[in-house]
């Protein structure tokens with residue numbers, strides 16, 4: 001309701017008039033002040049005050065109307081260009097892996113078990129596969145380190161992009177599964193990020209103060225002290241209970257409680273394979289070592305000693321996790 005007609009305040013010579021709608025936008029304290037001044041102040045002062053107030057609230061009203069009109073427009077769901085709330089500490093879900101000496105590589109018995117999971121056979125296959133693994137295993141020593149309990153997700157990688165503006169040197173395939181360079185599909189927030197290279201992964205880990213694990217560190221985290229066949233033990237995996245493999249799609253990280261190593265690191269067996277910091281030449285071409293199986297592969301890729309030698313290109317089945325150094329005491 002209008003509290004007073006504008007004509008009470010405006011000097012007769014003034015051309016400024018407040019509409020009823022404008023008066024209704026005045027806050028109560030302004031209305032009270034104007035009422036008191038109307039009883040004691042000269043009309044010229046009141047005219048000036050009212051003119052300024054009317055103008056101010058007219059502009060304010062236009063802004064509100066513009067905002068409401070904008071809100072009425074259908075908006076496509078978007079991930080904001082910058083986080084509206086600070087992201088959670090990216091290093092909070094890490095576990096400490098005790099260092100020490102362990103057997104790196106496969107025993108002959110383990111290698112034969114690996115072969116028993118393969119229906120494929122071609123001349124020289126055993127020799128080719130054997131050359132990929134460290135047979136017999138050799139003792140390797142690693143220092144204590146901390147490792148991500150889970151594979152890095154799309155959401156976490158977006159936070160890195162927003163914080164750093166990272167641009168890859170070679171962009172081929174970079175985040176190919178995202179809708180835009182800064183937006184992943186809504187359903188994919190908790191899924192492991194893929195279509196990243198080992199260099200992209202290393203940049204992310206460095207942002208967090210860490211790095212990619214070496215393959216020896218990765219295997220230490222997967223095998224524990226007993227040199228097990230799989231991260232969860234020596235039992236063959238069950239597709240629907242143990243790990244994510246032989247499937248069409250990865251799953252949100254940590255979905256399978258059964259795919260846990262002795263140090264409670266999840267998805268080392270399956271979901272997506274994981275970049276390490278090691279590389280190796282194959283037939284004269286440099287390859288990056290990835291460890292662990294993935295959703296597309298069969299059970300045999302989940303053996304803890306299995307080494308994947310990947311070309312230096314991004315793909316839809318390799319992600320990563322990070323490690324942090326532990327200061328020496």
Ligand SMILES: [Ca+2]
Nearest residue numbers: 267270272292
């Ligand atoms: Ca994995």
